[in-house]
Amino acid sequence: MTTSIQGVFYDGKTSRSVPAKLLVDGGQGLVHLTWEDRVDVFSLQQIHVSDRLGQTPRSFRFPDGGKFETLDNDVVDQVLASLQLHPYQRFLYRLESRLPLVLVICLLIGVLIWGVVVFGMPALAARIAGVMPPSASLEMGKDALDLMERQLFEPSRLTSTRRRELEAMFQELVAGLGDQIRFRLLIRHGKALGANAFALPNGAVIVTDELVELAGDDLELLGVLAHEVGHVVHRHALRRAIQDSMVTLLMFWITGDFSSATSLAAAVPTLLVDMHYSRDLEYEADTYALKYLCRHGYDSGYFATMLERLQGDHRAKVPAYLSTHPLTEERIERARNACPARKSMDL
Amino acid sequence: MQSEVPEKILEFRFRGNGGEYFKIWIVNILLTLMTLGVYSAWAKVRRERYFYSNTWLDDHAFEYLADPLEILKGRAVVFAVISLSVLLIRYHPWLEPGLWVCFIVLTPWIIVKSMRFRLSRTAYRNIRFAFNGTVGETAKAFLLWPGLVPLSLGLLLPYAMYRQKRLLVECSSYGLTPFYFHARPGEFYRVIGLAALIGVFGGAVAVGASMLIPGTGLFLVAVPLIMFLFAFVQAHLQNLVYNNVQLDQYGLQSNFEVRKLLWIVLTNVLGTALTMGLFTPWAKVRLARYRAECMKIQGDGELEHFLADQSRKVDSLGEEFGDAFDLDLAL
Helix, strand or coil: CCCEEEEEECCCECCCCEEEEEEECCCCEEEEEEECEEEEEEHHCHHHHEECCCCCCCCEEEECEEEECCCCCCHHHHHHHHHHHHHHHHHHHHHCCCCCHHHHHHHHHHHHHHHHHHHHHHHHHHHHHCCCCCCHHHHHHHHHHHHHHHHCCCECCCCCHHHHHHHHHHHHHCCCCCCCCCCCCEEEECCCCCCCCEECCCEEECCCCCCHHHCCCHHHHHHHHHHHHHHCCCCHHHHHHHHHHHHHHHHHHEEECCCCHHHHHHHHHHHHHHHHHHHHHHHHHHHHHHHHHHHHHCCCCHHHHHHHHHHHHHHHCCCCCCCCCCCCCHHHHHHHHHHHCCCCCCC | CCCCCCCCCEEEEEECCCCHHHHHHHHHHHHHHHCCCCHHHHHHHHHHHHHHHHHEEEEEEEEECCHHHHHHHHHHHHHHHHHHHHHHHHHHHHHHHHHHHHHHHHHHHHHHHHHHHHHHHHHCEEEEEECCCCHHHHHHHHHHHHHHHHHCCCHHHHHHHHHHHHHHHCCCCCEEEEEEECCCCCHHHEEEEEEEEEEEHHHHHHHHHHHHCCCHHHHHHHHHHHHHHHHHHHHHHHHHHHEEEEEEEEEEEEEECCCHHHHHHHHHHHHHCCCCCCCCCHHHHHHHHHHHHHHHEEEECCCCCCCCCHHHHHHCCCCCCCHCCCCCCCC
């Protein structure tokens, strides 16, 4: 069983190329290389055959540094298959050459990435955040607070009596949460931010004067405060930072290298994923707030009312696109049904 | 003695296509994900091989010969160093400036290593390329001159670029034959100066537009301006560098056009964004094809007489630990 392959020979000492012929003698395990008027004989074991990659030229490398190159990929594949050589490289090419298979792979990758991003990463981020020392969270909050104090806020214009009332409500809320995080309430005039509330990882919860004024009842404020405390208790800032860096890393892995063109394109899915995470975290903070309200016998409907007020307020001031608090309807519905005054209090 | 032979033009051609590369690309992604990133070294070799082996010069294809294992080893080292530094900074923040200084001092060494790696794994007609630059020379071109740029209020920037390109070209060789670089600093000043003029003028228009249409006005002018400047500098610098590269009696020729490059980059970015990245393989192939189309070699011969460097043994590759830094440094 001999096969003849036509190609070009390069001796590896000069850049000269000569037409050549390769005779593969499977029975003897020998290869005869004919170029110009000489014939070199090698045993099959001495030769390295490159694996197939699309229609690119195939090379046979000889121990003396010479190289035989051919475009006859199919013949080379047949020879290797009949000699049962290099099964691994044929596997790769088989994967790469069949369109239906490739489409199945696309689907598989989609499902895999979706699974990793939606389930794997949040779970992993929560785990990592759990083992990180509290000091990690404390540092994260400090710089952000300094920056916000300097650029966004003015001192509160509420009366000191009013502020003390809120302070008392907040202390009751965080009583019994342990002393790992020092919770404290900061009331500020929000200026451009309007009615808003923030939680920083170091335990600082900030509400704006405008939010306090927007609320029709202190129970409405209690829900918002509990929601913000929920962000801190579940270490959302830290988890989000971890998740975001994991998504970036994943994009890096997938695209292999970041050229200027692809990094711009990669920003779109990263942004979408981040919004998804943001929604999940809001949901979790809501759960924390509702559990607190229900456990202490408050009517969760107040929180729903507050969400409605906020939605109305934001709609008036900020266009709704790219809001980090989307699906407010769903949240309002959930809050309203969690534990209305006369219903049972289990959640 | 060959003066009677008429000058010949040898052309570069890229023979790959997007559909074929898409399949290779997607299999790479799948295997990389399934192996938690370990396969990425093999994926890189397959990707590079696809682009090298489909680039033909005068009917002979280039070759990429890196071994995935050496790339994996290099990546493991880089990953370990970065993780360690991040941890160190986390617990000893005062170390951060020191670490940055370390990294900066190490850059010339890293550049030399990665250039040497990349060129020694590139072959044409079974002759490997080589990089012979020393860390000292590289430090001058990549640390000293750039360091002087801010002191000169930017006036030395084109000169620093000239020194860097000159180093990269003149320290490279094809087998035993070195490359020569005969561009002059003045030509770099012309390209960068023009770009700066366009930038200043366009910036003024952008400021004007932002006053006319608050918010979106700046965006409307600035984004096309930045893309145009990118294509302008890219095309003119590549032409300037390649047109001044000489290998023995052969000279490289390059004629990138700003307009065509801009169109390809623009449609690539749009296509990639609109398809959530699925267009990436076609985007890369389009760029590779255009690059090859723009390049030629002129000289009176058939590229048949170059000698390999026999002292470098082919099979002793990648023994050195740091050899596998596969940073991509464009010429």
